[in-house]
Amino acid sequence: MNRNPSSLCHRSFDLLVCGGGIYGAWTAYDAALRGLKVALIDQGDWGGATSSASSKLVHGGLRYLEQFEFRLVRKTLAEREMLIKAAPHRVWPLRFGVPVYAHSRVGLLRMKLGLMLYDLLAAGQASSKRHRFFSRHRFAERFPLLNAAALKGGFTYADAQTDDARLVLELVDGAIQAGAVCVNYCQLTRLIEENGQACGAELVDLSTNQSCEIRVRQIVFATGRWQAADQQIKNDCRLTRGIHLILPPLLKDEALLLTAPSDGRVFFVIPWYGLTLLGTTDTAYHDSLDAIDIDRAEIAYLLDAANTYLKKSWSQADIIGAFAGLRVLKSPSAAEAAAAPSSISRDWELRTAGNGAHYSIGGKLTSARQDAAQIVDRVCTTLDIQRPCATQGRLFPWYPHESAMDFPAWSQALQEQAIQSGIDRESAFWLIRRHGGNVTEILRTIAHHPVLAERIVSSLPFITADLLHCAAHEMVVHLDDALRRRIPLLILAKLTATDLRRIAGSISGILHWDTARCAQEVARCQAWLKQ
Numbered sequence: 163m164n165r166n167p168s169s170l171c172h173r174s175f176d177l178l179v180c181g182g183g184i185y186g187a188w189t190a191y192d193a194a195l196r197g198l199k200v201a202l203i204d205q206g207d208w209g210g211a212t213s214s215a216s217s218k219l220v221h222g223g224l225r226y227l228e229q230f231e232f233r234l235v236r237k238t239l240a241e242r243e244m245l246i247k248a249a250p251h252r253v254w255p256l257r258f259g260v261p262v263y264a265h266s267r268v269g270l271l272r273m274k275l276g277l278m279l280y281d282l283l284a285a286g287q288a289s290s291k292r293h294r295f296f297s298r299h300r301f302a303e304r305f306p307l308l309n310a311a312a313l314k315g316g317f318t319y320a321d322a323q324t325d326d327a328r329l330v331l332e333l334v335d336g337a338i339q340a341g342a343v344c345v346n347y348c349q350l351t352r353l354i355e356e357n358g359q360a361c362g363a364e365l366v367d368l369s370t371n372q373s374c375e376i377r378v379r380q381i382v383f384a385t386g387r388w389q390a391a392d393q394q395i396k397n398d399c400r401l402t403r404g405i406h407l408i409l410p411p412l413l414k415d416e417a418l419l420l421t422a423p424s425d426g427r428v429f430f431v432i433p434w435y436g437l438t439l440l441g442t443t444d445t446a447y448h449d450s451l452d453a454i455d456i457d458r459a460e461i462a463y464l465l466d467a468a469n470t471y472l473k474k475s476w477s478q479a480d481i482i483g484a485f486a487g488l489r490v491l492k493s494p495s496a497a498e499a500a501a502a503p504s505s506i507s508r509d510w511e512l513r514t515a516g517n518g519a520h521y522s523i524g525g526k527l528t529s530a531r532q533d534a535a536q537i538v539d540r541v542c543t544t545l546d547i548q549r550p551c552a553t554q555g556r557l558f559p560w561y562p563h564e565s566a567m568d569f570p571a572w573s574q575a576l577q578e579q580a581i582q583s584g585i586d587r588e589s590a591f592w593l594i595r596r597h598g599g600n601v602t603e604i605l606r607t608i609a610h611h612p613v614l615a616e617r618i619v620s621s622l623p624f625i626t627a628d629l630l631h632c633a634a635h636e637m638v639v640h641l642d643d644a645l646r647r648r649i650p651l652l653i654l655a656k657l658t659a660t661d662l663r664r665i666a667g668s669i670s671g672i673l674h675w676d677t678a679r680c681a682q683e684v685a686r687c688q689a690w691l692k693q
C-alpha cells in the first residue's frame with residue numbers, strides 16, 4: 163500500500179469517496195470491484211475516527227431486540243456469519259456470558275426468550291453457536307471472577323470480534339488492489355458544482371499542504387461525525403459519545419454482557435489482545451468534532467458498573483488506556499428525542515442531497531458492507547451502469563489463498579512455523595490474525611533477521627518485525643498511525659517518552675525521518691495521549 167497523492171491530481175473519476183472509515187472503505191472497495199474508476203480520501207488516517215474507536219464487535223446486537231429492531235438484528239447477524247467465513251483472520255467468534263441475578267433488570271425467562279430469538283434470527287448458523295443455559299453453580303464456575311451472591315444462573319451466546327482499524331485498512335488495500343486510488347491525510351476542502359450538481363472537489367494533501375482539483379461524476383460522503391457540521395446534512399443527524407477503558411487481563415476466551423445498575427444500560431467486558439476492553443457509554447455530544455475528550459464521570463460510570471459484578475474491584479489506577487468515539491445517529495423521531503440516547507435506532511440511512519452528493523448516515527461496523535453495497539447500487543443507477551455487488555461472500559484481500567479453504571489447518575501450521583522462527587506463542591497467534599496471508603512476508607524477514615522476532619514491549623504480543631512491516635507496507639504517515647491503528651500500542655500500554663523515541667527510531671529509516679521529524683512524531687503521540 164503506497165501513498166501517492168499525485169495520482170489523484172487533475173484526474174477525473176467515476177466516484178470520489180470522501181472518508182476512509184469502515185463505510186468509505188467498503189464503498190470504495192465495492193465500487194472498484196464493479197469496475198468504477200474510484201478515488202478514496204481521508205483527512206486523517208484510515209479508520210482514524212469512529213472506526214477505530216468501536217467496541218470491536220461484529221455482532222447482531224442482542225440489546226436491540228429490546229427495541230424491537232428485528233430487521234437490523236437479522237441483517238447484522240447475516241453479515242456476522244458471512245464475515246467469519248470470508249475473513250477468519252480478521253473476524254473471529256467470541257462467546258459472551260450473561261449472568262442473571264435476583265435484582266437483574268432482565269430475568270431468566272425473558273433472557274432465555276431473547277436469546278432464542280437471537281438464535282432464530284441468525285438463520286443458518288451452526289448449532290454449536292446457539293445459546294446455552296448454566297445453573298447458578300455452573301455459571302459461577304465458568305466465570306469465577308463474578309460475584310456469585312444473588313446469582314440465579316446465566317447464559318452464553320455467540321457473537322464475533324475484530325480489530326476495527328485493521329479491518330478498515332485491509333479493505334482499503336483491497337480497494338487499491340481493485341484499482342482505486344486511495345490517499346490518507348488528504349482533505350476535501352471544497353465541493354465544485356456546475357448547474358447545482360456536484361462535479362468535482364478541491365483536495366489538500368495535508369502532508370505537504372498542496373492542493374489540487376479533481377473531476378468526479380459521483381461523490382459519496384462517508385464522513386462520520388463531520389456530517390454534524392455539513393450544511394447539507396447537519397439537521398438530519400445527532401452525535402453521542404462512547405468511551406472505552408483498557409484494563410488488566412481478566413477473561414481469556416469469553417466476554418461478558420452486563421447491565422449497569424445505575425441506568426439499566428448494557429455494557430461489555432471483552433478480552434482483546436490479552437487485556438480487557440470495558441465499554442461503552444452513550445451520552446449526547448455537542449462539543450468539538452476534532453478532539454474528543456474523555457469525561458471523568460464516564461470513567462467513573464464504567465468502573466462503578468463493572469465493580470458491582472467483580473469480586474476484585476478495579477480502580478482508576480488500574481486503567482492502562484482509554485479512547486473515545488462518536489456515533490452518528492439519524493435524527494430521532496419525536497418519541498425517540500425524548501428518550502435516552504441509547505434507545506435511538508442504530509440503523510443506517512443513505513440520503514442524496516439536491517446537488518447529487520450521497521451521504522452515508524449512521525450504521526454499524528458489522529453491517530457496513532451491506533450498506534455500502536446499497537450506496538454503490540445508487541451510484542451505479544445514477545451513472546446508468548448495471549453491475550452487481552461483488553463483496554457478498556468474497557474472501558478478504560488478505561485471506562491466505564494458499565490455505566485451500568482450510569483456514570484452521572493453515573493457521574495452525576503457520577503458527578508452528580512462526581514459533582520455530584523464534585516468535586513466542588502468543589505473539590505468533592496474534593500475528594496471523596493481524597496479517598492473514600501477509601504473515602509469510604514477515605516470517606521471511608525474520609528468517610534473515612531473527613532479532614526482529616522480539617516483542618516491541620515485553621507485556622504485549624506485538625513483535626518488531628510486525629512494526630517494520632506496517633511502516634514499510636501499510637501507508638503509515640505519522641507515528642500514531644503505527645502505534646494507535648496499525649498496532650494499538652498507544653492504548654494497550656503506558657508508553658514512556660523513551661519507549662516512543664526508541665520505536666520512532668526503529669522505523670525512521672523506512673519512513674525517511676530525521677532526528678527533528680522523530681521528535682515531532684513523538685510529541686504528536688504524547689499530545690494524543692494527553693487528550
Ligand SMILES: Cc1cc2nc3c(=O)[nH]c(=O)nc-3n(C[C@H](O)[C@H](O)[C@H](O)COP(=O)(O)OP(=O)(O)OC[C@H]3O[C@@H](n4cnc5c(N)ncnc54)[C@H](O)[C@@H]3O)c2cc1C
Pocket residue numbers: 180181182183184185186203204205206207208209210211212213214215216217218219220221348349350351384385386387388403404405442443487488489522524525526527528529
Ligand atoms: C463507542 C462506539 C462503539 C461502537 N461499537 C461498535 C461495535 O462493536 N460493532 C459495530 O458493528 N459497530 C460499532 N459502532 C459503530 C461503528 O463504529 C460506526 O458505525 C462506524 O465506525 C462508522 O464508520 P464511518 O465510516 O461512517 O465513520 P468514521 O469511521 O468516523 O469515518 C469518517 C471518516 O471521514 C473522514 N473525513 C471527514 N471529513 C473529511 C473531509 N472533509 N475530507 C476527507 N476525509 C474526511 C474522517 O477523517 C474519518 O476518518 C460503535 C460506535 C461507537 C461510537
